[in-house]
Every structure is written in structure tokens, then in C-alpha cells.
Amino acid sequence: MKTTDSIQKDIINNFKTLDDDFEMTLNYLIELGEGLDEFDDKDKLEINLVKGCQSKVWLNYKVKNDKLIFSGDSNTSITKGLLSLLIKVFSNQLPEDIIKTKLFFINKTGLCRFIGTQRSNGLESMENKFKIIALANKKSNE
């Protein structure tokens, strides 16, 4: 299994081909979002919700061989694309690896543009949600 850092590096490389073009980046994000596994509407619960400024994100998970498998959805296509990238980074990783991970791909892909400035920083809330889930599933004796 790849580390979260190497997955991030892959993402950065993929985005390089977009040449910082705003429109292509958007369309690519939307495609990525469409590639996410179907999210069950009955899991769209308050406890799974992350509220951004203008969009909603639901995040759910299951545990498999001590690793966390995330699934998610959003009511906006672009945020869903962003979410899919976070799921790509964090899914199938051990809780302790998730907690340790520093997200660096956002700043290196021009994606900060879609996360918005300080005010609408839904990304931080999303990242926190992943890490809180990881914390809750960390082996307690560690």
C-alpha cells in the first residue's frame, strides 16, 4: 500500500498536466467526484455531515484489517471532487498514519482556489473530520 505522502505526490503529478487552467481543473474535479462510489442516502446523517460555507459534505467509514475505508458525498459536484481526493489520500490507511499526515497537495495543485479563502474554509473542517475519525479508531494502548 502506498503512503499518504506518495499518494499526494501522484495527485500533484496528475494535476500538473492541467497546466493551472481553471476550466480544465474544474472539469477534472467534477469527473473525479463522479468517480466516487455511490453513497447511501440513509447515511446522510447529521453526525456524518461537514458543513462548509456553501456546500455540504457527508463522510462515512468502515474498518477493514485495522485500516479505515472512507466513503463520502457532497451536494455540490466540485466539492465532491475535492472530497474524492481526500478520500484517495486517507482511505485504506491506518489511523495513526492518517493522524500524522500533513496535507501538502492542495497548495501544490492550485486547488486552494476551490477551497476558498480563510472564510469559506471547508477544507479544514473536512480534514478535521477525517482525523477525528482516525483518532476515534486508534488503538487505545498506543
Added chain:
Amino acid sequence: MKTTDSIQKDIINNFKTLDDDFEMTLNYLIELGEGLDEFDDKDKLEINLVKGCQSKVWLNYKVKNDKLIFSGDSNTSITKGLLSLLIKVFSNQLPEDIIKTKLFFINKTGLCRFIGTQRSNGLESMENKFKIIALANKKSNE
């Protein structure tokens, strides 16, 4: 005796020769102030005082053949010059003529510059003082 209007016109003509030169105007004003008759320090009473923004003006008067003869002083030389012009216009006039007079020479001599903007409008207070004195000395049966 000249009318207040014709005195004002004389003043305007005198100032024309200064060509709107700031410094010459200032010096001329100061000279004019110096030409005022000595004002008795014991007449520097609260009731004779007009308070401007940064300067003080005292105004006194006597009545002679129904006409008002003004005398005045200021703690600043430039305001004293302005005062001397007002005295020139209003002195030796009948109260009713003073009340009727509209001051137009100020705007036509560039002197507004020395009276200051809205805030420090000491001129209005000075003019009012002259007119209040005139009102108080108007024949009551008129």
C-alpha cells in the same frame, strides 16, 4: 457718507491689486489691522468677545448721531486685519443699514481663504455680533 455696498466695492478694488498673491494678501491684512485705533484693554470683556476657532475678537461701539461707531481688537494680527475691514464697512452707518447689508466682499477678494472652511467660521460670528449690536440700537418704533 458712503453706503456699505460702495465701501465693499472699494475694498474689492483695493484687493485686486494684490493679484491673489497669498503672501501679499496676508501682509496687507496685517497692515490693515495695525491701522485700527487702539482698543482699550479694559474693554476686553466677555460681553465684547467673539470666539473664533483659533482667535479671539473683541468688538465695542458707541452711538453718534444715530450712527454706530465700532472699535475692535483681536489677539491675532490676521484676524485683526479682517476685523478692520468689517469695521470699515459697518462703522458710521445707521443700524437699519447695517442690518440690511449683505457681505459680498469676502468672496470676491480671496479672503475666504483666511476665514477658513465651514468649521472655523469665525466670520459668521463676527458678522452676527455687528448685526446684533445694530438690532439692539435700532429705533424701536420703526
Added chain:
Amino acid sequence: MSVKSFNLVKIRDQFPILNKKINNHQLVYFDNAATTQKPKKVINAINEYYSEYNANIHRGIHTLAEKATIEYEKTRKSVSQFINSKSEKEIIFTRGTTEGINLIASSFVKNFLKKEDEIIISEMEHHSNIVPWQMICEENGIVLKTINVLENGEIDLDNFKELINDKTKFLSIVHTSNTLGTVNPIKQIIEICKKNNITTMVDGAQASAHSKINVQDLNCDFFVLSAHKMYGPTGVGIVYGKEEILEKMPPYMGGGEMIKEVNFLKTTYNELPYKFEAGTPNIGDVIGFNKALNFISDIGFDNISSYEKKLKDYASNSLNKIDGLKIIGNSKNKIGIFSFTLKKVHYYDLGLLLDSKGIAIRTGHHCTQPLMDKFNLEGTARVSLAIYNSKEEIDYFVEKIKKLIN
């Protein structure tokens, strides 16, 4: 029609930003309700102030201070003429509409209303015309009531009349809604208030650039506006208040400028309007604002109303033809502000996708959350037009939306 002629090309030429490319497309700026763009003469006036006669005002006697004071006060005079106030003393400079409303809440309502008195606002208010009243009401035991908004986005006048009772002392209402575009029947509302001895405040933030405001004719007690929504700079607003009311109000803030004499035993306050202008004001932008008023007056409200109405009707027709597009706010009397939802596309996606084509619209709740709640929405996309917008821009916008949903 006015004798002045209307020339869109000449108007657009005055706005440097309209030549900008955004994401490789010509900018189409449809976010005018948030803030309008600025004509060159406004930008130049600010530039000139700082390059040629910057100085602190009102107390200085040197030439720069004199010039700056004169120019600053000229704006006050222009505003007074622009909204037809009786006197320049009735014009107070603020940072914007929001500060203006807070000034009135804090200096008028707090001092002249008492416990259990009632204030009326409407469901369509901007947060800036809600929260100050909530704060002052909570602090002083005053009751806040809200007029219903009808399904078509108009104010419910019957409901308004029902709300009035002996305790109603103050009404604050938006002239033109920033979300719905609705132009409220302000004059009628104020007349009803006057009959019931209710003091009135009009939030003119969205109205002042689009129609002639005449405060004496409206007979409102207070009127507030923001320069930045009128082709002027950010950081400047106006409170208009009737002189006799402003006279009896205590100052809002304390500081330089607003005093006559300061003494540790007894401080006396300055006369109007300075009593309400504590501290060094935003001199440069106030001076710039004068040019924005000139810009509007040069075109003339006859021309503005007639052109903007045509543009609004055109946009309305075009939008209504789009499949699955629903306009929120269909008052007969409205300006070119269109909040809408699309069946297939979330407003947030729409905003970003249009941005990639150079089109700037606003998305979200537009600072009117209670109104969104009313219509059971989390937000909308909003197109808001101004004098420099064109039919071609609307066509381009509609074309892009159609592509997106197909």
C-alpha cells in the same frame, strides 16, 4: 426621456476593470449588488487627493488642509442634493450602510425607545438590518416584529398593518431587496407609519444607484446608503436624518472632531453633522465618492431607469426560458436582481463554472438567511445588473448556462 443621451460604449469605457480578462475570458460582472465597479474619475480623484493635497481636515489652516476640507465638504453638499435633504447638516459620513444602521440603533433607538416598545422590520432584510435591532432589542427589552414576505417576493402590506399597535415606535425597512430585487412601496409604508407616530428608517443600500431618492418626498426620518454600491469607493456611507431628530440624539462615538470643548469636568459636543463624526474620517474615499455621484448625475436617472428597465426585462425573459431555472422574487416592481435556482446544478458549482467563463455572479444566502429559510432554500445563484451591463453579456451568460445543463 432625458435630453442627456445614453451611450453604453462611452459608459463602459469609463470602467477600467471591464477590459479585464478573467480565466481567459472577457470579464462579465454580474455581482453589482455586492459592490459595483468604479469609473476612472473616482479612481483618479482618490489618486489625486493622495498625490496632491492629502491632509487632515477641519482644524488645519495650511493650504493642503484647507483644500482637503473644501473637497470633503463638497461631497456632503453633493449627497445632500443627490437625495434632496433639506440641509447639509443632515448628512453624516459613516463607513457604510451597516455602520449607519448601528449608529441609529445605538444613538436613536437605545435612547428614545423603552422596554416593551416594538420595532418592525421585514422578512426580506439584509442581516445588517436585522442583527443591530436584535442586539438593541435584547439589551433593552424591546420587541422585534417582522412583516411577512409574499410568495412573489413582495411585502405583505396587510400583515404590516396588523403588526402595528400602540407600542410600535420604530420601523426599519429595505427600499430595494438585495436578494429579490423587490422595490418596496416605501412612501406608502412611511405614510402609514407617520399616521401612527412611528419613526422610520429606510435601508437604501440597493436603491440609491438605480432610482432617484428624495428623502423629503419619502418623508422618512432616516435613510442609509453605501458608496461602494453606487460606483463609489469602499469605506464610505451616509446616514441621512431629519435635523430635528439628529439634534436631540446623543453622539454615537466619542473622539476628536465631535466635540466643542473637552474638559475633565464637562465636555460639550459639536454641532451637526460633526457631532456624529468622531475621529479622522475616510477623507480620500469621501472625496472619491463625490465623483461617483457626478458619474450618476451625468447620466441622469431618467436614462438610468429607462436603460436598466430594458435590461432587466431582457434578462428576465432570457432567464425564464431556461429549463429548470426558477427565479425567486417576481415582484412587478423590481430592479435587475435575479436570485435563482437550477434543477440540475447546485449554485456553488454554477458560480465556479461561470467564473471559469469570466462571469462573476454571487452564490449563497446573500446575507438574507431568514429570507432563504422562508423560501426553504439554503442559497441561490444571483445575477445583479448595473448601468454598464449589456444585452450581449446576458446572452453570453444564458448561452453558458444552457451549455451546462445540457
Added chain:
Amino acid sequence: MSVKSFNLVKIRDQFPILNKKINNHQLVYFDNAATTQKPKKVINAINEYYSEYNANIHRGIHTLAEKATIEYEKTRKSVSQFINSKSEKEIIFTRGTTEGINLIASSFVKNFLKKEDEIIISEMEHHSNIVPWQMICEENGIVLKTINVLENGEIDLDNFKELINDKTKFLSIVHTSNTLGTVNPIKQIIEICKKNNITTMVDGAQASAHSKINVQDLNCDFFVLSAHKMYGPTGVGIVYGKEEILEKMPPYMGGGEMIKEVNFLKTTYNELPYKFEAGTPNIGDVIGFNKALNFISDIGFDNISSYEKKLKDYASNSLNKIDGLKIIGNSKNKIGIFSFTLKKVHYYDLGLLLDSKGIAIRTGHHCTQPLMDKFNLEGTARVSLAIYNSKEEIDYFVEKIKKLIN
């Protein structure tokens, strides 16, 4: 000395106004305590904002709004670094020092002090640091006390200590006096306050352009300043407050921006610093202010202090040689602000006469009437220096005064 070099010609070149002729003479601008002049980069930044990316901030998602928000928030970051605050959340934008003091009076003092508590200020305060306290004290039965100023223009520290008692809860003091030039021993004063559980506010209006401010080192609870006295635009100021104190303070104004959710039943407020920034801020000028901070940082406070000290000493020597000239304020620790009287010439005449030679000084009470009363004066003439002033200008000024009195 700093590694950065100091070049007066290059500095002066950045200020377009310094080339102006005033009444046929080269402008000599000695009214810097009222407001400083602005370097080209500040003027250009404002121009660029309005010409290239003007938009309302924080809620827009289109490119212009994004760019404007980023630039606006960059200024907050720069201010935070400039005064060394722990966090950017501690930086609140206001219109200026005056609004900042009113914010603190209204949001902190009003809510956390109670009847009979005491506030200490000093006799050398600017009206903006007197009147807000008078107003809040009168409204809430709080007692206002004032520290004596000594004959040489220094604060009377013994008197200060005597004023402190169990009821003393708040102190507000000027860092550097706008009339006397005195730099107060702020750190020492705050230390004494901390020992007595007194919350502290520093009026940094005159200090911030002339010496490095380090709020963590000072350990003050609040610090306020104005951009326009720091080579920045008018209409912008800062309140610094310790995060834990700002957190517990209620909002100052209500409106857009400062809310999280608005509801007619319950409105929740936004987090810091937005809780205190209601309504559309002065976006253009906040962005311009960043360049003023850059301007100062590029020169560096080492260079500034050392050059300004030389200039001040030179001016002090020159002035002291003038017959009948008396300087008010002779603290050992002072900056280049000289209030003075002349035996033979009234300050008002002096101001106008110097203006006729192109020299801009300020005359009057400088918004410190209680201080004037203390020294039995109605006003003074005041020369206040900034980084772009020169010895040659001082020579010219002294020459003109000498001519006048002879």
C-alpha cells in the same frame, strides 16, 4: 545600524506630494502628527485594486472576490507581524484609532466594568482617548481618573501609583503624545497594571510609524492605531486585542460578515476577528495599508529611529536658539513633535504666514484641550516630523521664523 541603507533622496522620491509647490514655494510638510503623506506604492495599490480586482470579499467565489479577499487578509497578516501579535485573529480592522477606542469602550468596558469601578487615563490624552471614557463612565457610573503630567511633559509615575486602588479596573494611555512628543514608559506602566489586575489599552496612533511596536513584549491587552498616521490611507485603523479577551467580548456592531447564522429566534456570531467586522469593510484602503507597512519595513526601524532621532535633535537645537520660542514638552524620551509658542507672534498668524512660504504646520489645541488647560495655553504651533523630512527643511523653517520675529 541596520544592514539596509538609508537614502533620504530615494525615500522622498516615493512621495509625489513632496514635489508640490504651495503658494509658489516647495512644500515643506511638518504636519505629520495630523496625518502623514503617502508613498506612490500605497496610492498605486489602491488604484490597482479598483482598476483590476475590485469585489466584495469573504463570501464571493468568483475570481475577483477571491483575489480581493486574499489581498485584504494579507494586510491582516502583515499587521500581525508588524506589531508581533500572537495570532492574526487578534487584528480587527476599524476606521481608525478613534473607532478602535470606542469599540473597546463599548464592547469591553461597558460589559466588564461595573458601577463605581475606576478607569485611569492621563492628562496628556488626545480627545479620542478621553471622550469615549467620559461617555461610558457617565452612562455606567464608572469613575474616570487622570494621571498628572509634569512640567517637562512627562507622566507623573508617582501620581499614577497613588491613583491605583481596589476599584481600578482599566487603564488607557497614550504611547506617544501628539502634542508633547513624549514617549511614555508604557512597559513599566503596564507591568504595574498587571500586578494590580488592571486591563490595559495603549493608544498607539503616534507611535506606530516611529518605533517598533511589540504587543507581546508590551503585554498590553489592547493596542490601537491609525493607518493614515503610518503613511497609509485614511479610513483604516486597527484594534489589537488579546485573543482570550476578544473571545469573551460581545460584538460591537451588528450586520453582515459578523454573523454565523441569522434567525429571527437566535442569531449566532462569527469567530474572531470577523465577529468585530460588521458590514463591507474599507477593502481598497486596507489593501493599500499593506503597502504602507511594506514601506516602513523596507526602511527598517533601526534606520527610522536613528535618522528620526538625528532629525529631532537637530530641530530641537535649532528651535531652542530662536528668541522667545518656548517648547512645550521636553521629555528626555520624545519623538520629533514640537509644540511651541512665540513671544511676539500668535500661533494662528504664524501658521498662515509660514503657509505663505510653503510650510505646513498645525496650530491650535491639537485635540488635547485638557493638556492645554494644564499648561495655561489656548493653543500652540506644532511641528511634527516624519521620515521624509530633512535638515534643509528645518533650516528653511527656522530662517522664516527668524525673519518673522525680527
